[in-house]
Amino acid sequence: MLLIIPLLLLLVLKLAEVSVFATMSWWWIIGGAIFAFFWFEFFERMLGLDKRKDDVHFEKMKAERLKRTFDKKVGRR
Template sequence: MFIIVPLFIVLLLKIGDIWIFANMSWWWIIGAAFAAFVWFEILERMLGLDKRKDHAHFEKIQKERVKRTFDKNNKRR
């Protein structure tokens, strides 16, 4: 997301011919889009960041489920 949001803003400024972005080359936008593609499709997978986010989410769900189960068992006693 740290690449996509500024890329989108710069793209809108370029299309709208606003300020210094009107004279900016399209290659900067294409290069930033390529960098975003490389990051999200190649580097993130190589570094395991996509799986790490999934694992953290499922661990949180599992801990909540365990906590609820033990809380129910303690209330029955």
């Protein structure tokens, strides 16, 4: 998201022709979009960042499920 939001902001400012951005080259926006594409398609996978986020999410879900299960069993005794 840190790549997409500034890229969209640049695009909006370029299309609205706001001061300095009106004269800015389209290559900045196109280059940023190409970089974001390669980042999300290749580099993030190579670095394992996509799986790391999933693993953290599933570990939290597992811990919450175990806690609920053991709390219920303790409450029955």
